[in-house]
Amino acid sequence: METLEILQWPHEALSAICTPVTEFGSELLATGQKMLDIVNAKDAKGNRRGIGLAAPQVGILRRFFVMSRNVPRDTFPDIIAVNPIVTPYGTRVPHQEGCLSTPDCFEQVIRPNRAHLRYQEPLNGEWIEVELEGYDAFCAQHEENHLSGIMFFDPRIMDKNLSKKLLKDYFRRMK
Numbered sequence: 001m002e003t004l005e006i007l008q009w010p011h012e013a014l015s016a017i018c019t020p021v022t023e024f025g026s027e028l029l030a031t032g033q034k035m036l037d038i039v040n041a042k043d044a045k046g047n048r049r050g051i052g053l054a055a056p057q058v059g060i061l062r063r064f065f066v067m068s069r070n071v072p073r074d075t076f077p078d079i080i081a082v083n084p085i086v087t088p089y090g091t092r093v094p095h096q097e098g099c100l101s102t103p104d105c106f107e108q109v110i111r112p113n114r115a116h117l118r119y120q121e122p123l124n125g126e127w128i129e130v131e132l133e134g135y136d137a138f139c140a141q142h143e144e145n146h147l148s149g150i151m152f153f154d155p156r157i158m159d160k161n162l163s164k165k166l167l168k169d170y171f172r173r174m175k
Helices: 026-040 135-147 160-174
Strands: 052-054 064-067 079-099 102-120 127-133
Touching: 026 052, 026 064, 026 079, 052 135, 064 135, 079 135, 102 135, 102 160, 127 135
Parallel strands: none
Antiparallel strands: 052 064, 064 079, 079 102, 102 127
């Protein structure tokens, strides 16, 4: 199996609209597990690299993402969400958000603090439903946005002025 690398903005795959997954099985599960390994890898400070990763971020233009849950793993395992449907609800609250495809870029985003996640399991396509709150809900919304080519700094998600400032700072650091 090939090595997966996180694509950096403005790679064209990050603006693509992904197509549904139609083939389930061990290969899809293995790809999802590799994506979870990327998310759960520790940085130089011993922190997890992230909490979620969408398929287009590693160049796969299919509708699935992974989440490393922000709750005890023995209670709620990590998720490989295939063909996810995220329905946000609850109170819209501000929180810091970043993205593995735009390293070191964090800004305040306002999203609902709860979400219903319906997705297919990668091995056999069985439908699963879970209720998420807090950072798990924010993560599911963020990752589902990726599947539609929407980054967290998109003016549909973030204040337009903050979006411009964040992108200006990001491109300045990339030079």
